[in-house]
Amino acid sequence: MSYETLTYAVEERIARITLNRPERLNAINEAMPGEIRAAVDRANDDDGVHVIILQGAGRSFCAGYDLKEFAEAETPYIQEMPWDPTLDFRHMKANTDDFFALWRSYKPTICKVQGHAVAGGSDIALCCDIVIMAEDARIGYPPARVWGCPTTAMWVYRLGAEKAKRMLLTGDLIDGREAKAIGLVLDAVPAEQLDDRVAALAARMAGVPRNQLMMQKLMINQAYDNMGLAGTQTIATLFDGIARHTREGMAFKKLAEKEGFHAAVALRDSGAPIPDDID
Template structure:
């Protein structure tokens, strides 16, 4: 099965993340496939607007960390001492491939249902316009431990204070709150999401392609002039540091011991002190002596 589906419908190109059995989680191939699909749409003189969505129950649940965090071969955690530039090269490549959506000459609408979380929010926020189901969720939970959003789009989309509110908590919000915050252009009931995105895409597709390109380039230049590239370099470096810090390594050990889902629950509910590598209440690990996860 293709991990990313591409089709055109008149003046609209439709890109669909297609790993529904993994909630469209990001693996080593998906960022490249996104970049290639964007290039294909930009090279098609008939296409004026791109719509990015996800198959199945969610838009994108982030990196496939069941694979990356549970001790399987991968590039996100190295043996110590780690090489930060090797880590940076891997994540910077992914960041730039996600940013192909931002740099696409033609505008990109992101349709979010289910969830766009962690690395999935990186992808969504690189798009030009975000339409969400009211009950969809978006956030960057790895800000609590083991991640920094490498595209750094939060501050450019919602400003300093709201970006800090999200990244200093790792909270996940629903589409309705995302729209109130200005993170999403609009949130609608889930049953109306497809129709709402179609109305917007069709409206934009009536404009000449060169006009769309010029308007997008002009707006993007204002963001780029604010130091977007430099901020992303710092964020990508910090992302590697978060995973190789004492707390990041403690999180990985915990995931290997109890499984990814339990480690994430402990992280996101504040149940584990990663600095001390023990439960936040100071009690012994209830799993000690019981052979790991149940």
């Protein structure tokens, strides 16, 4: 198979899926969600694979949705008013389900994070079973300030209510050290040790029979299903569409079109009040 946005390789029972848009910090475009799912399915269909590592080429894991594509230009994720929320839901639910192939995978998934796992990039990372970060890497969901809601909804399931609120009511980024300290990720190590730490954990898992890995993972995941994960993702995905069509959300899009997404993001993350209109 050939891919536009990632590469796929297998060695010693480990499949490596590498997001491969380094010139855009592996930002998510229209093709990437479906290709992630296809690569995960490919690994699950291969009896020679026991473990999947998800990583990003270059200096960042994933900088979120490509705002050059989605904020500055026309996009199906922003409609003229009145808007159809069911159309928006169909688009975003498809992406959510594609990312969640990592969680639903019968084989363990380990995410390696260097640089950034931001916005939609954090959605992807937190869909993996285990996340290991470089200590100086950053993770968070800044669109929680305006124009977004994390559709995979994994923040609350990994952190609990209070710490999830701390992250999503501010949109702050935290580094790997803090992410480990609050239990968001399994480990954070110096950047020069990241590859070895991930490889060692994957190798340890790769020695376990596939059936054992599958049973343990399914048993743990069903506990989250019983906690209402599917329903939480439904409302999060609906809210994500609503967030893009509020007065403030439309103003953010207008600013991105007018002055570029860097200016819009700078205002969003500045701490200043979010405007509900842009002249």
